[in-house]
Amino acid sequence: MSTFPAIATTSSGKTSGESTSMVINLPTGYTTGDLIVVVIADKTGQGTTPPTGWTLLTASESNGSIDSFVWYKKLVGGEAATITYSWTDARSAAYNAYRITGYDTTTPLAKGTKANSIDPPSYTPSWGSKRTLWIAYVAGNAASGKTGVTANPSGYSR
Numbered sequence: 035m036s037t038f039p040a041i042a043t044t045s046s047g048k049t050s051g052e053s054t055s056m057v058i059n060l061p062t063g064y065t066t067g068d069l070i071v072v073v074i075a076d077k078t079g080q081g082t083t084p085p086t087g088w089t090l091l092t093a094s095e096s097n098g099s100i101d102s103f104v105w106y107k108k109l110v111g112g113e114a115a116t117i118t119y120s121w122t123d124a125r126s127a128a129y130n131a132y133r134i135t136g137y138d139t140t141t142p143l144a145k146g147t148k149a150n151s152i153d154p155p156s157y158t159p160s161w162g163s164k165r166t167l168w169i170a171y172v173a174g175n176a177a178s179g180k181t182g183v184t185a186n187p188s189g190y191s192r
Contacts, residue, residue: 037136039167042068048128055120061133066111069134071143073171074103074119076127085117092145102171106143130171138164 043061058072071091084090084105091104105119119129141161159166 038165039134039137041132041167041169042135043133045131046129049126052124052126054122054124055118056127056129058117058119058129058131060113060115060117061131064109064113064133066109068109069106069137070109071104071106071132071134071169072119072129073131073169074105074127074129076101076103076121077125083120085119088117091143104145104171108139132169134167137167 043063045059045061047056047059049056056074060070064070072088087110088105088107091106093104094102119127121127141164144157144159
């Protein structure tokens with residue numbers, strides 16, 4: 035592989051109050067072969083139903099507080115500019131979507147572990163020293179009166 039995987043463009047959004055679905059705008063400039071990763075945080079969820087063709091990478095369900103889900107798809111062509119995720123119960127939700135280019139399609143996507151710190155735990159990938167793009171995320175409830183994230187994790191930038 036001659037290039038380093040990179041986040042080319044992003045998009046983000048949220049529901050307008052409690053809803054049983056959320057429309058996600060794909061990041062601009064997407065094309066066949068791009069990898070799209072969508073991180074969803076929702077309040078008191080019972081799981082998320084993605085559109086056809088999306089694969090769940092990881093889910094962190096917290097029994098009635100904030101849940102997070104990471105879904106991905108390699109674009110094959112003909113995708114619409116928006117996708118809709120749905121739930122069985124009404125809830126508030128938000129998303130960040132990432133268009134990733136230059137990734138090694140022979141290396142599987144992998145997930146780390148959940149942490150209760152702004153700094154993600156150490157992770158050693160099974161593929162060794164291949165070029166790797168790391169994405170760390172945090173999900174929280176701003177309405178709970180808790181302070182939001184005020185600094186990047188060590189070694190990360192926005």
